[in-house]
Amino acid sequence: MLGILFINVYAYAGIFEHYVASSFAPFSDRIIGLIKVSFIESRFISLFCMLFGVGLYIQLQKYDELESPLLKVKSRLIILMIFGIFHSVIIWYGDILLTYAIAGIFVMRYINNDQTSLLKWSKIFISVGLIGLFIISFIPTEPISHRGSELFAEQIGIFQSSIGNIILYQLFVTLTNIFTLHCVYSG
Numbered sequence: 151m152l153g154i155l156f157i158n159v160y161a162y163a164g165i166f167e168h169y170v171a172s173s174f175a176p177f178s179d180r181i182i183g184l185i186k187v188s189f190i191e192s193r194f195i196s197l198f199c200m201l202f203g204v205g206l207y208i209q210l211q212k213y214d215e216l217e218s219p220l221l222k223v224k225s226r227l228i229i230l231m232i233f234g235i236f237h238s239v240i241i242w243y244g245d246i247l248l249t250y251a252i253a254g255i256f257v258m259r260y261i262n263n264d265q266t267s268l269l270k271w272s273k274i275f276i277s278v279g280l281i282g283l284f285i286i287s288f289i290p291t292e293p294i295s296h297r298g299s300e301l302f303a304e305q306i307g308i309f310q311s312s313i314g315n316i317i318l319y320q321l322f323v324t325l326t327n328i329f330t331l332h333c334v335y336s337g
Contacts, residue, residue: 202250220258227254238324239317
């Protein structure tokens with residue numbers, strides 16, 4: 151859990167500055183960022199994804215004696231999804247619970263497939279994800295806002311002007327995450 155804390159410490163320290171680049175990042179920030187991406191993010195995100203998959207398998211084994219174990223696990227995933235939506239809209243936009251719930255429901259569709267079928271579907275999903283990312287890369291971007299710029303100050307002022315704006319923003323981020331999860335999980 152301390153690894154996840156270290157991954158998100160920048161966002162906890164300054165929610166507005168986390169995803170906004172400095173016009174010139176200090177050398178220390180670049181070194182810390184390189185260490186974070188190379189040794190922490192890749193390890194802990196992969197570890198938690200594997201733990202989530204093992205958790206789904208254990209739940210299916212636990213409910214195997216029931217009449218419909220998939221239905222029981224799906225109902226738990228729907229509860230996780232509701233909690234994830236609440237958490238990402240009201241508490242913090244970087245919530246992973248919604249992502250895990252959607253991925254788990256998606257996995258339930260293919261849980262009983264044989265290896266040949268899984269390999270075929272994985273090739274399809276990876277191809278669709280890569281094509282989607284390729285298409286998205288051609289979408290024109292807006293002007294880049296840097297910390298300390300007038301554009302950044304204006305954006306922060308609008309965002310902080312009311313709690314309604316913050317909740318709408320969190321809702322938009324959550325819905326965007328739901329829409330783009332297919333690309334992330336298949337690519």
